[in-house]
Amino acid sequence: NNLIVDLCENSSPEKGLCFSDKMFEIQKKLKEYNFKYIYSSEKLKPSNEYFSLVLNTIFNILKESYSDEEKIRKMYPSVYKEFEEWKHSYWNKERTEEYANDPIFDFSDEKQYSKAIILYISGMTDKFAIDTYNKIVGF
Numbered sequence: 001n002n003l004i005v006d007l008c009e010n011s012s013p014e015k016g017l018c019f020s021d022k023m024f025e026i027q028k029k030l031k032e033y034n035f036k037y038i039y040s041s042e043k044l045k046p047s048n049e050y051f052s053l054v055l056n057t058i059f060n061i062l063k064e065s066y067s068d069e070e071k072i073r074k075m076y077p078s079v080y081k082e083f084e085e086w087k088h089s090y091w092n093k094e095r096t097e098e099y100a101n102d103p104i105f106d107f108s109d110e111k112q113y114s115k116a117i118i119l120y121i122s123g124m125t126d127k128f129a130i131d132t133y134n135k136i137v138g139f
Contacts, residue, residue: 003027054133055121061136062117066110079135086120 065072
C-alpha cells in the first residue's frame, strides 16, 4: 500500500511515474532481496527448467504453423484453434467495429508472426500454459 500511495503522490503527467527517494530505495532493496532469495533460489531450478520446456514447446509448435499450418491444425486442433481465435484480434485484415484498433501484426511476415506468438504466450496464465503443453504432448 505504501509503495502505491507514494507512487501516486510523486507522479505526474509531466514527470511520469516516480517514487520518492525513500520509497525508491525501499523498492530497490525489496527487488534485490527477491532476486537473491526467491528468483535465484536453487529450489526453483527444477520449476524453471520445466517452465522453459513448457513455454518453448508452445512457441515452437505455434511457430511451425507459420510454414505448415495444416499439419499443426491437424496434430494439435484445440491448441491451434485457441491461437487462431486470439490471432483474429491482431490480424492484418480489415477491421470491423468490434476490432477497431489498428493491426498490430502483419502475419505474412515471419518475424512479426513470431512476435505475435510471444505476445500470445505472455498473456497465458501458468495453468493455461500447462494445459496447452499437456494438449501438445498428450494423445
